[in-house]
Amino acid sequence: MSIQPATDAAYSAPPLLAVEALSCERDERWLFRELDFMLSGGEILQIEGPNGSGKTTLLKILSGQFNDHEGEVYWRGQPVSRARGDFLASLLYLGHQPGIKGALTALENLAWYQALGGVVDRVAGVDSVNAPWAALAAVGLAGFEDVPAQQLSAGQQRRIALARLHLTPRALWVLDEPFTAIDIEGVAALEQLLLAHAERGGSVVMTTHHRFSDPSRLRRIQLGGNVDGQRPALDEESA
């Protein structure tokens, strides 16, 4: 795969994210080798594979949290190391764990995220003060705003984390098992949210075993079949 520099006038629309010859070894075992793929605006990439195949590790590499790998990750045509500011300002990462503070209320957790991000977030049509309330309502937590997170169920705690998808506008969402602990209604709403993000031109990379009811924007990477150094399969067909 050739990555052209963003300064090349002939290359006006580089993919948002591109990965070239990405390899990662842990415990003297290759998780994946020579992985190549690109992700453009409007696409959802689903990373699949058995337990321990390297899905979370790949997401951590793609989100700039783990750098012990070979190969390169590009953001809008530039190595992430050279575009770090723009990359981080465009990224929203939700990890495997909800990553919330149990002693803080649902609302305080979102305020904490806002403070960490150092930006004034707003939900469409809602000012920044009311945006956390709107984000919690959007994930079905209206009425639970002032409840300490540790008193909420696992699914409700996950919903606090998912509220950030409504609160914090970012082009690239990197999501580790976002459907975990979510009920049927919540799964349908989250699927719609991901599709709406893609329809607006955003991109999503995620690990999940969830099967989308509408796979039109979906591509898949399968990890785990590359113990001999074969390239993981990239399923270009709609899942």
Ligand SMILES: Nc1ncnc2c1ncn2[C@@H]1O[C@H](COP(=O)(O)OP(=O)(O)OP(=O)(O)O)[C@@H](O)[C@H]1O
């Ligand atoms: N901090 C670490 N130090 C050393 N090895 C690690 C570390 N984190 C993960 N690994 C190893 O890397 C491999 C891949 O782990 P990873 O969490 O990426 O897999 P996964 O596909 O996300 O698994 P699961 O489906 O169980 O969540 C595992 O064998 C794991 O033991």
